[in-house]
Amino acid sequence: MIRGKSRVDHQGIKVELIGTIENLFEKSQSTNFIQLGQELEPPGALTDSAEYNFAFNRVEKQFETYNGITVRLRSYNRITKEEEFIVFNPISESTWVDKPIKMEVGIEDCLHIEFEFSRSVFTMRDCVLGKVYFNLVRIKIKHMELNIIKKETVGSNQSAITESENLNKYEVMDGAPVKGECIPIRFYLVSTDLTPTYDNVNKRFSVRYFLNLVLVDEEDRRYFKQQEIFLWRDRLA
C-alpha cells in the first residue's frame, strides 16, 4: 500500500516461505527446514499500489506447528514482514501399534498395585479408561491422581536436552482404599492441552507424552509410575 504521492524505491520484491525450528535458548541451534523464495519484481520503484499473486505449489509442510518449552516450530511467509500460519497434518490412521497397558508395581511389603489402561494409543479427543487394583496397602494413602507429562527432547545424542512438563492434575481417588479395592479411571484427553506425539522432527526435536499414576500418602510422599502413551491427530482441531 503506497500512501499519497510518494515513491518507493526497492531492490526487487521477493516472497519467501520459511519453515523453521527455533531453539529458544540457543539461537545457533535454530534451523530452517524450508526456505523457498520467489522474485515478484526486479529492483525499481513503486509509485502506486500494486498487487502480486504468488503461490508455493506442492510444498510439503511435513512438520506441524509446535510451540514448546525449548523448541518452537514455526511456518511463515516473509515479505516485508512475517505472516505466520499454522500447519496441522491430520492422518487417518496412527502408525503406532495400540497395546493395552498393564502393570504391576509396588514397594515390597508396603504397597502392591496393578493398573491397566485399555489402550496406549489415543487420538487427542479420546478418553483414557483404566482400573487400579490395590492388592496390598500398608501405607496411608491420601489420594491418587493421574497426570499427563509432556517430554520435549531437543537435539540429538549427547547434546540432547529433555524438558518435562506436568500438564494437569486429575484426582482419581480420594482417601485410602483397602486391600482388594478396584478404582476406575476415566480421563478425557480434551480437558488437557495436548499435541500429537512427535518423534524426532527433522532430527531436531521430539515430543512424547506419559501417563503418570501418582499415589500420595499422608506425609505427602509421592509414589508414581509413568507409562508412555502415543497421541495422534485424526482431524483438524
Place this chain on the structure above:
Amino acid sequence: MEEDQEKFLDEHMAVVRQQAFYMKKALDHNSLREALKHSSAMLCELKTSLLSPRNYFNLFMMVFDELGYLENHFIEESSKGRKMADLYESVQHAGNIIPRLYLMITVGSAYVKIKEAPVKLILRDLLDMVKGVQQPVRGLFLRYYLLKMMKDKLPDKGSTYEGEGGDVNDAIEFILQNMSEMNRLWVRLQHLSSTKDKEQREIERNELRVTVGENIIRLGHLDGLTYDIYKSVVLPKILEIIVICKDTMAQQYLMDCIIQVFPDEYHLQSLESLLDTTSNLNSNVDIKSIFINLMEKLSKFAANADSDVVTINKDLDIFKLFKKYTDKIIEEQGKTIEVARLLELEVAFMNFSIKTYPKNINYVNQILESCVQILKSTTIHNSDNNSMKLLVKLLSIPLESLSIAVLNMNHYPTLMKYMKFNNRRTVALRIVKAVINDKNHLSSPKTVDQLIDFIMPLLQDDKDSSEEDPQEFEEGQVAVAKLVHLVYHKTNIDLYFEILMKFKRIFVKGGIKRMKYTLPAMIFSLFRLSQELVNRPSMGHEEEIKMEDDEPSLKLPMVDQVKIFKCVGELIGLIKQQYPDLSLRLYLQAAEAVNRIPNYHELEEEAYDFCTNSLLIYEEELSDSEAKFAAINLIVSTMFTLVCFGQENYDTLVTNTVSYCSKLLKKPSQCEAITFASSLYYSNFKKQGNKVMDCLKRAIKIADICQNQAKNLYLFAIILNKYLYFYSIDAEFITAEDINNLLDLIKEQIDQIENGSEDQVKDALKYFQNTKAAIKLKQEEQSKYKDINIHAI
C-alpha cells in the same frame, strides 16, 4: 474442640453460600460455564476433613439444597436443546474428584429425568465411578447423595422409568451394591486415624448409620419387591453383607433395619434364615435385643392382623423356631450376662407367643420353664429390681388372655417362688384382677385351692413382707373382696359352700386389717348362698359327689341355713372389737338375711343374737353422739322389717331399742329417734297403737322443750309427717282432729318466730310448705284428708 468445629463449619458454610450465590447468578445469566465453575468451587468445600460427621452432614445438606437448583437448571437447559450426554461428559473434565462426582450425579439425575438415557445405564456408570471416593465420611455422603437423587428415578415396578430404563431387579441390584459399599466405608470409619478417643469415634460413627440404613429403607419402598425376590435375592444379600462385615455396630443396626423396614409377612415366611443369621454374628452383638425387636414387631402384627398369623406360613412352627433360638442364647450366654437381659428376652417371647397363639397354654408354660431354667442357674440379687419387675411382667402377660388358666401351669408357681414377697404380691394382684375381669365363676375347688395358693401374698403376711403403701393395700384387698363374689356353683350347693369356706379359712388368718375388707365380702357371699339354698335345697346326703373336670371326688358335708348363719356370726364376731360400726351394720344385715328365708323361725335365736349384738355394740362401743344417732336409726329401720321373732324376743328388742332412743344425749336427737321408733309398735309383726301414741306424745313434749332452739320447728315437721303417715295407713289411733291439734300447735310455734333468717328455720318452713302441698294433693284424691285443716299453717 467444639468451638473449633463451629468455626470450621461457619467458614465452610460461608464459602458454600458465596459460591452458591455466584452459581445462581451465572445461571440467571445463562452462563453455564461460569455456573459449573462456581458449583465446583462450592463442592470443593465437601473435601474438608476438619468437620465432625454431624457437622459434615450439616454442610452436606446445605450443598444438597443448592444442587437441587442446579439440577433443575440442567433440565431447563435440555429443553433448550442442550444434549445431556455432552454435559455429562464435560462435568467429568473437572480435576477434583469430589466436585466431579457430585456434578456427575446431578447431571446424571437430570439425564435420567428427561429420559435421554436409560436409568439403569446411568446407575451402573455412577455406581462404578463413585468408587473413586474411598475416604469413609466423604464416600458415605457421596453415595447417600447418589441414593437420594435416584430414589424417585429407580426403575421400580409401575415407575415411569421402568422398561427401557430397566426393571425392579436393576433397582435392587443398584441399591444392594451401593449398600454393600457404604457399609464397608462405614465400618472402615472406625479405623480412621484421629487423635480422638475410640469411644468418641464410635459415637460419631453411630451417627452416620442412617446413611447406610437409607439403602434398606429404599428397598423396603420398592413396589416391585415381591416376596420371591426378597427371599431369593434381597434378604440373602443383605444378610451376607451383615455377616461378612464382622462389625458389631453394623450388624446390630442393619439387623434392626431389616426387622423394621420389611413387611411382617415377609419376616414370618423367612424367619428361619433371619434367625439363623444371628448365629453368625459377632459375639458382641446383642442378639437378644434383635430377637426382642423382631418379636415385638411380630406381636403387634399378630395383634392387628385380620387373619390368623399362623396361617401365613403353614409349614413353619414359628413358636418352635423362636424357642430354639432363644434357648440357644440362654444356653450360650446364660452364664455371662445379666439375668435381667435374659428375662427381657423371655418377656418379649411371652408377649409374642400370647399375641400370636392367644390360647396356647402349653407355649406359655414352655416359656415359663425356660425362665425357671435361667433362674436355676443364677441367683437374682436382692437389689435387682429390674429382674423382679420383668418376672412380674412375665407372669402377668399370660393373665390377659389366659386368666385363670395360668393356674394349671406347673411352672407358674415355681417361678413365683423366685420372687420377692413384694413382687409376688404384685403378681398376685394381677392374677386377682385378671380373674375378676374374666367374670367367670369360680366353681372348681381345685382351681380355688391353686388360686389361693398363688395369691397368698395378698391374703397373709410373710416373714419377708414389708410395709405396704396403704393405697396399694386397699386396692389389693378390695380386689380380693371382689374375687369372693365370683364363687358360685350352679349345681352343687354343698360344693358352693365348701369353696366359700376355703376362702374363709384363709381370710380368718389374714389379720384384722385384711378382714375389714375380706370378711364383709365373705358374709354377703354367704347371704347369697343362703338365698340359693332357699331356691334349691342341698341334695347331698353326705354321699359321694361326682366332680366336674376330672377332679377327685370328695365327701362334702351337707350345708344348711344354720351352718351358714353360724358362720356369719362367727365372722362378724372376729371384727366387732376393731370395727364396731361396720360390725353393727353387718349384724343388722345378718338379721335381715335370716328374715328373708322362709323358715326363719328355725333361726330365731341366731337372728335374736344378731340384733342383740348390734344393740350391744351400740351401747358399749359407740360413743360419738352423731354415730349413735345414725346407728339407732339404722337399728330401728331394720327392726321394723323383721318378722322372724317370737313375741317375747321382739318385745325385748323393741323395748330396748326405744329406750336407747330416749337416752340419746341431745334432746332433738331423742325427739327424732323416738318419732322414728314409734313405728316399731305398729309393724307387720305387732300393732300397739297406744304405745305409738305414747312415743309421739313424748316426742312432742321434747320438741316443745326445744322451743328456743331453731331446730324445734323441724322436729315438729317430722312429728307431723309421722302423724300423717299413720293417718295414711288408717291407724285407728290417729284422727284428723289429732292432726289439726298438732297443726295448731305448730302455728303457734311459727308465729313466735319473728324473723326466720336462720337457715334451719327456713328449711323447716320449706318442709312445712311441702307437707302442706302433699296434703293438698291427697285431699284431691281421698276424702278423709278433707278433715285436715291445712290453712292453719
